[in-house]
Amino acid sequence: MNDYGMSGDDLEQMYQEVILEAAKNPHGKERFAADLTKEGAGADATGDSVVRATHEYCTPGESHQFNPTCGDEATVHVEVSDKEPHTIERVVWDGQGCSISQASLSVMVDLVDGKSVDEAMRLEHTFHKLMESRGKGLGDEALEETLGDGIVFQGVSKYPMRIKCALLAWEGLKDSIAKALAAKA
Amino acid sequence: MTDFAAIREQFPILDQQIHGHPLVYLDSAATSQKPQCVIDAESEFYRTINAGVHRGAHELAARSTVAFERARAKVARLVGANAEEGAEEIVVTGGATAGLNLLATAFGNASLGRGGAAAKRFALQPGDEIVVSKAEHHSVLLPFQELAYRTGATFKWLDLTEDGRVRTDNLDEVITERTKVVAVTHVGNTTGAITDITPIVRRAHEVGAVFVLDACQSVPHLKVDFHALDVDFAAWSAHKMYGPTGVGFLYGRRELLEALPPANFGGSMVELAWMDQPAQYMEPPARFEAGTQPVAQVVAAGVAAEWMMGIGLENIEAHERAIAAELLKLGDIEGIRILGPRENVDRIGTVAFDVAGVHPHDVGQYIDAQGIAIRVGHHCAQPVHRHFGLYASNRASSGVYNSVEDARALVEAAKGIRAFFGV
Numbered sequence: 001m002n003d004y005g006m007s008g009d010d011l012e013q014m015y016q017e018v019i020l021e022a023a024k025n026p027h028g029k030e031r032f033a034a035d036l037t038k039e040g041a042g043a044d045a046t047g048d049s050v051v052r053a054t055h056e057y058c059t060p061g062e063s064h065q066f067n068p069t070c071g072d073e074a075t076v077h078v079e080v081s082d083k084e085p086h087t088i089e090r091v092v093w094d095g096q097g098c099s100i101s102q103a104s105l106s107v108m109v110d111l112v113d114g115k116s117v118d119e120a121m122r123l124e125h126t127f128h129k130l131m132e133s134r135g136k137g138l139g140d141e142a143l144e145e146t147l148g149d150g151i152v153f154q155g156v157s158k159y160p161m162r163i164k165c166a167l168l169a170w171e172g173l174k175d176s177i178a179k180a181l182a183a184k185a
Numbered sequence: 186m187t188d189f190a191a192i193r194e195q196f197p198i199l200d201q202q203i204h205g206h207p208l209v210y211l212d213s214a215a216t217s218q219k220p221q222c223v224i225d226a227e228s229e230f231y232r233t234i235n236a237g238v239h240r241g242a243h244e245l246a247a248r249s250t251v252a253f254e255r256a257r258a259k260v261a262r263l264v265g266a267n268a269e270e271g272a273e274e275i276v277v278t279g280g281a282t283a284g285l286n287l288l289a290t291a292f293g294n295a296s297l298g299r300g301g302a303a304a305k306r307f308a309l310q311p312g313d314e315i316v317v318s319k320a321e322h323h324s325v326l327l328p329f330q331e332l333a334y335r336t337g338a339t340f341k342w343l344d345l346t347e348d349g350r351v352r353t354d355n356l357d358e359v360i361t362e363r364t365k366v367v368a369v370t371h372v373g374n375t376t377g378a379i380t381d382i383t384p385i386v387r388r389a390h391e392v393g394a395v396f397v398l399d400a401c402q403s404v405p406h407l408k409v410d411f412h413a414l415d416v417d418f419a420a421w422s423a424h425k426m427y428g429p430t431g432v433g434f435l436y437g438r439r440e441l442l443e444a445l446p447p448a449n450f451g452g453s454m455v456e457l458a459w460m461d462q463p464a465q466y467m468e469p470p471a472r473f474e475a476g477t478q479p480v481a482q483v484v485a486a487g488v489a490a491e492w493m494m495g496i497g498l499e500n501i502e503a504h505e506r507a508i509a510a511e512l513l514k515l516g517d518i519e520g521i522r523i524l525g526p527r528e529n530v531d532r533i534g535t536v537a538f539d540v541a542g543v544h545p546h547d548v549g550q551y552i553d554a555q556g557i558a559i560r561v562g563h564h565c566a567q568p569v570h571r572h573f574g575l576y577a578s579n580r581a582s583s584g585v586y587n588s589v590e591d592a593r594a595l596v597e598a599a600k601g602i603r604a605f606f607g608v
Contacts, residue, residue, distance in 0.1 A: 011554045011605075015547075020607055037576045039568070071563055071577040072546070096576065098546030099606070165546065 013155040014162070015099065018107070022149075023099035028109030033064070033075040033094040053079045058089050061180030065095075065172040067164050072097025074105055076172030080180040086117040093172065100156055100165040107149045108169040117177055123147065124170045131157045131166055187500045193586040195220040206556025209591045211512075214374055214402060214535045214582030215560050216424050219489075226488040227429055230481040238480050239453055239471065253480050256487025257470070263490040264400070264419070265410030266436050274411075274442065276435040276470040277478055281401045282324040284420035284435035285368075287473060288397060289328035290448035292366065296336045300446025307365075307395065307445065311337035314364040316394075318343040318351045319572055320373040320380070323565045325399045329368050343369065343385070345572050349376035349525045356388040364394045371403035371419075375566045375580060376525030377509070377535030379403070386415050395441070401425055405584070406505055406533045408498035411436050426493065427585070428486035432479045442469035451475035493585075501585050508583040509534035511592035515581075518596070520603050524573045534583030534592075537564070540599075542608030545577045551605055552579075555598045 034041040053060040058079035066073045074095030081087045091113050093105050108127075112120040127150055130138055135158030137151075138144050144151050153166045193199060196218045201208050210218060230252065236245035238253045254270075261268035261275045268275070278284035294300060295307035309315070315333045317325055319342050333340035343359055344352050351369060360367060367389040372379050382398065389396040398419040403409050405426040411419050418441070422433040437445065447454060447466055454475040457465040466472045493501065509529050513536060516523040520541040526532045540548050549561035560580045563570050570576055581595055 011551065014550070015606070024607070036567075037571055037574055039571050069546075069562060096544075098544040100546070102544075159550075162546075162550070 010155070010158070014159065016152040016155065018149050018152045019099055019103040022103035022106040026102055027106040028092050028113070029105070030077075030092045030094055032077065032092075036071075036073065036096070051077070053090075055079055055081075055089050057082050059180045059184045061176040061178070061183065063172045063175035063179060065168050065175070067097065067101065067168055069161070069164070072101040072165055072168055074101065074168055074172050076105075076169065076176045078173065078176045078180055080117060080177060080184075082184065086181065088112055088115055088117065088120055088177070091173070093169070097168070098162075098165050100153075100162055101168045104153060104166045105169040105172075107153075108173060111148055111150060112173060117181070120173065120177065123150075124174055127153075127170050128167070130154060131163050133157050187496060187504070189504055189585070189588065192220075192496065193588070195222070196586050197221060197224075199586060203556040203558075204554055209557040209587075209594050211581040211583065211587065211591060211595055212558045212560050213405070213425070213584035213587075214564075214580065216430070217405060217427050217584050218586065219427055219429070220492060222492055223427055223429065223485050223489045226485040227481045230484050235481065238478060249480055252484045252487075253478070256484045256490075259487040259490045259494075260434055263409075263494060264404060264436060265412050267439060271468070272439050273470050274436055274439050276437065276442070276473045277483055278420070278433045278435050278473075279431060279479070280424070280433035281399065281420045281422040282433075284433050285324050285397070285399070286328045287435060287448045288418055288420070289332040291445050291473075293332055293335050294446045294448060300444070303444040304446045306393075309333075309336040309338040309365050312363060313338040314341055314361065315339070315366045315368070316341045316343065316360055316364050316389075317367075318369045318380070319345050319568050320349065320351055320376060320378070321368070321370055321566065321568070322374050322399060322401070323567070325368050325370060325397075326568065329366065332366075338365070339363075345569070348378075348527065349373060349569065349572065350378045350531075351380045351385070353381050353384045356384060360385075360388045360392060360394065362392050364389070364392050366397065367394050368397035368399070370399040370401075371409070372401075372406070372533055372535070373525065373566075373569065374402050374535065375537045375564050375569045375578065377402075377532045377537070377582070378526050379407070379531045379533065381531070382414060382416070390415070400436075402533065402535065405493075407502055417441055423482065423486035423489065426486075426489055428489035429479075429482040432482040432486055434486075435473070437469070439469075442473075445469070445473075447472050447475070449473070449475040452477070496585065504585065505534040505583045505587070507589055508587050508592050509536065511589050511596065512536040512581050512583070514592075514596050515599055518600055520608070521599065524570075524575070524578055534587070535580065536582070537578045537580040538599075539573070539575055539578050540602050543602055543606045545579045547606060548579045548602055551602055552595065552598055555594075557595050557598055559595065 079090040258268035266274040295304035545561035
């Protein structure tokens with residue numbers, strides 16, 4: 001039998017205070033993408049809108065991520081400095097979805113804003129590992145500490161249906177950075 | 186008096202604990218559970234008579250063919266369709282989605298001149314119109330929208346009332362002399378609203394259009410008679426009516442099925458095939474059943490149809506109406522809004538709701554932790570959600586095995602959602 005063992009306690013473990021709080025008061029959220037609850041928004045969602053950087057010494061990248069099971073969606077916008085080492089000078093997002101996806105976006109912004117691209121990618125890798133841990137964590141305290149508040153998603157990693165919600169932010173980050181770097185080349 | 190507790194006991198899957206609670210299954214609009222007799226019918230077929238149908242001359246092939254055709258006849262009886270040999274009106278498909286795509290593809294083929302003069306009535310060209318409603322499942326919306334793109338026809342739709350019913354007050358405006366196809370759902374898969382299709386069918390026929398009914402959410406819950414409804418085509422799935430997955434049915438008025446060109450090509454749908462000239466296709470329903478059919482599943486679907494008729498569709502309807510009444514009490518909870526008719530009139534026990542400040546995926550997780558299965562998301566009907574200013578919602582939907590207590594359990598659980606998420 002495949003029982004994912006959700007009990008009242010597990011529910012509390014999944015929905016940690018940090019998650020509920022971040023979902024209510026998101027960090028780095030700005031209104032710039034299409035509103036999927038309105039007819040006619042589709043044209044902006046699929047069109048090649050011009051992505052602009054607010055910092056002239058940066059190259060922007062944007063990535064739209066979608067989780068079709070529950071409709072979580074987010075557009076992550078990054079601006080990467082042209083000077084080496086490439087640094088994330090600005091990271092914002094727009095989107096809507098479940099509290100896990102929304103909180104993960106907020107925590108991701110807190111973690112990578114101002115960091116070098118290399119460091120952000122290391123965090124992305126660590127977070128990915130955490131989400132593959134089936135609730136067990138990374139077994140490496142020092143590594144877990146690098147994730148800061150991101151560690152609260154350990155409870156989510158027990159639930160295969162919800163892992164995608166938590167990863168949405170980081171997929172968006174990885175893809176938008178790749179686009180920014182490609183635009184520089 | 187029908188013993189619905191005894192009926193519930195025929196569903197082995199319902200007898201289990203989920204997360205330490207007895208399972209309450211309220212997701213029948215997605216897929217229904219199967220009674221033991223349906224489960225047995227499928228394995229019995231494989232144990233005793235499995236063979237290809239309508240081909241081969243050995244005894245098993247003959248038995249499986251008879252079982253397959255008997256199942257077709259049972260399904261026909263469930264929906265008031267013809268079953269006599271040579272007048273069959275039920276086509277076996279891979280599901281409602283496959284049936285609707287078959288139809289749209291066949292109309293597209295007719296538009297390219299295939300099927301000769303008889304098929305002209307289905308042909309579309311620029312200036313012609315296809316009409317659907319905003320309440321459609323993506324399986325109706327997309328095949329017919331794509332058909333419009335392919336043929337250059339104009340794609341139009343009937344709007345909804347504030348509570349999500351298909352509007353019928355402006356039919357003359359939307360369905361015009363240029364309309365060739367009208368495709369509308371019988372029951373909204375999100376709203377649970379029963380569409381008043383009579384005036385829509387009448388208007389479609391008045392202008393010479395073909396009327397296609399999405400019967401997925403009506404056949405499992407209501408007494409449906411396609412002749413009485415006067416629809417031209419109807420599609421639905423077996424797995425929502427207590428039958429197996431992977432199989433569905435397409436009803437077509439005999440005269441129309443005979444005029445319709447095929448959409449899928451291959452074995453067992455052709456009389457004569459040549460290298461240097463066009464093939465001569467079989468009469469319906471075989472013309473539309475290319476390739477090896479899901480025979481065991483069709484046979485089991487026939488058992489499901491018979492089982493439903495044994496309970497009586499009127500009894501099923503009355504039983505589920507009481508459950509709907511209880512589910513509608515969700516709307517009395519502060520912060521919960523019902524998406525669809527709030528009155529228990531001309532609706533089924535499918536009740537979608539929005540919880541203010543809590544995303545459906547979180548609602549589903551919270552409800553699931555109490556052993557209650559509901560659907561969360563957009564239910565493959567994004568436009569109807571936009572009608573309510575939303576992208577996704579939560580949906581509870583009843584089946585014959587549910588009790589009023591099941592609905593009550595959900596309502597009780599739902600009272601705790603907003604407090605848990607601190608909104």
